[in-house]
Amino acid sequence: MRMHLSILRHGGLQRRAKALAALCLAGLLLPLVSAFETSWPDTLAWGLDLAVHWQWFFLVGLILALPVLAFGHRRWVMVAALVPLPWLTAMPATVRGTVGGDGLVVAAANVHVDNESPDRLVRWVGATQPDVLAILEISDTFVQRLGLDDAYPHQLVRPRWDPFGIALLSRHPIVRHAVVDGGGATPRIEAVIDWNGTAVTVVAVHPMPPISAADQVRRDQVLADITARYADHPTIVTGDFNATPWSSAFRVPRRHGFTLTGGLQATWPASLRGLIGLPIDHVMVSRHWTATDHAVGPDVGSDHLPVLATLSPTGAETQ
Template sequence: MPSRPSVSQFFAIRAQWLVWLCALGGLTAPLSRALPTNHVPWLQWLVELAAHWQWVYATAGAAAMGLVAWMLRRRAAWWLAVPALVVAGSFVWQPATLPPAAEPDIANAKVLKVGTANLNLDTTDFTPLRQWLASADAPDVVFLQEFTELAQRALVDDAAIAARYPHRLAVPQPDPFGLAILSRHPLADARALQPRTDYDTLRLHATLLWQGQPVHLSALRPMPPLNSAYAQARDQALVDEALRLSQSGGLGVMAGDLNTTPWARGLWGAEQAQMRRAGPGVPTWPSAWGWLSVLPLDHVLASPGWQLVEAHTGPDLGSDHRPMVVRLVAQ
């Protein structure tokens, strides 16, 4: 009569399965970028949805590998190197980021602090937002998404914030696609581009007059990838805006809740248009309990003329997203 497996064997077997499942999840990232969008688009879309969760695969995979290695400590566990390389390789294979600024140059450099925040359509209390914008840590220019009439009134009624950000381009909407740009520095050529198709969303363009030089801005929140058509429209919007900024010459910044992660196709298209991520893929959604996030959906992309001083998440604004804040210095 065969003997029953021990408790340790029970968990070891399931941990090994979890290791390989995480490796399979990791492979969805490069696979989603390799699959052609014009052939079986629904398959590419499904694979990409799985590719967004690389933080989960890396965390769960590392825990499972550690458990297996501990339980099999008396036997060879060399095979763990294969899934470990797959998970780690898929996780770190991301679009290029801005080069870090050299520390000796930062003190004398002119630094632009940029922030982006999705306010959440259902938010009614904007006290945390006002406190952040009135604080000493507030960015020089702020990109806001899911910007509503209620948010507009909350900021307009605050005299301190109105004085701090005298230059604005705001288009509040009752849907999740209202946008605003708040700036301490003058804005020129400010305009709102209304959606051209059912798959398109509002975009804001402006030129920031900063330190005697223009900085071309692009604010957007593309459609979330609810289906393959929305996902393709999102990726095309990112490429279009990246191309516009790169072709305008000089310095450029685009930011927002881009509804994509560094492992999917969209940000790779922006990289080909010479836009670089400002900082690593820091998780910003969901903002569970004000600190736990899984997916890096909120991004600041900048032209190659910038260097990165630092990047970090901002305070809890009562939204389901955490703000993303970066400090940039012109080369």
């Protein structure tokens, strides 16, 4: 056994482990430098944002390298103190409220534009009974087969042939709404619902994935504009953000007091049930809410997993 363990001190293995640890440590520290991105060229900021999403992979790499390095030099054990970094550097989580009374249940599901069968989504919605449901990548065929008119009498549905169809379904009256589509941004729905006498702003979003520096800037600007305008009102922003909780996309929302209701479980791709992947589908709320529950839903025939949150008012004053 001693002979077998001695191989961990082999110079080549130690060098590889050090290189892996250095790469992963740099990746885990990337969210801490995002505050300086505003002064950087767009292309550099874009590259950083693409790298920052992979915190879970950096963490796994560090965990694999540390035992090898610690066997050679015990001082490497101290690096284990950095393992909690992905939790510490992510967008803050919403304060957890106590279960009691009737909460507002909000769900979002990217159903994939090529998915023509809503059956699995309908079963999940029937089991969870969300008050408000945002559907992303909704097509004409999906709308025609959805069959949720009785459960959701208040609907804003804008199907498209491309991945940016969008819908907002509500059990509560929609008193005002706008479908915002302009300036190169993808469509989003901004609505005010009457929830038991309280006016609640709900925004369904699906910005372009950051496949270019310009797309990253537009994504960040959309979320910045929404949260700046609605920070003083009970607001819920939900959908496929194409951004993880470590992304620059959340810099301005964080400044305006917005938080994420969920943990850091991956929602894309759906193939491994969120065990490996990126958390990019979110429910984000203003300071007027606590979250009593958050869950990642089952496979609904898409490459994304849906998300569900139960919210309660904090009693914070509105302006």
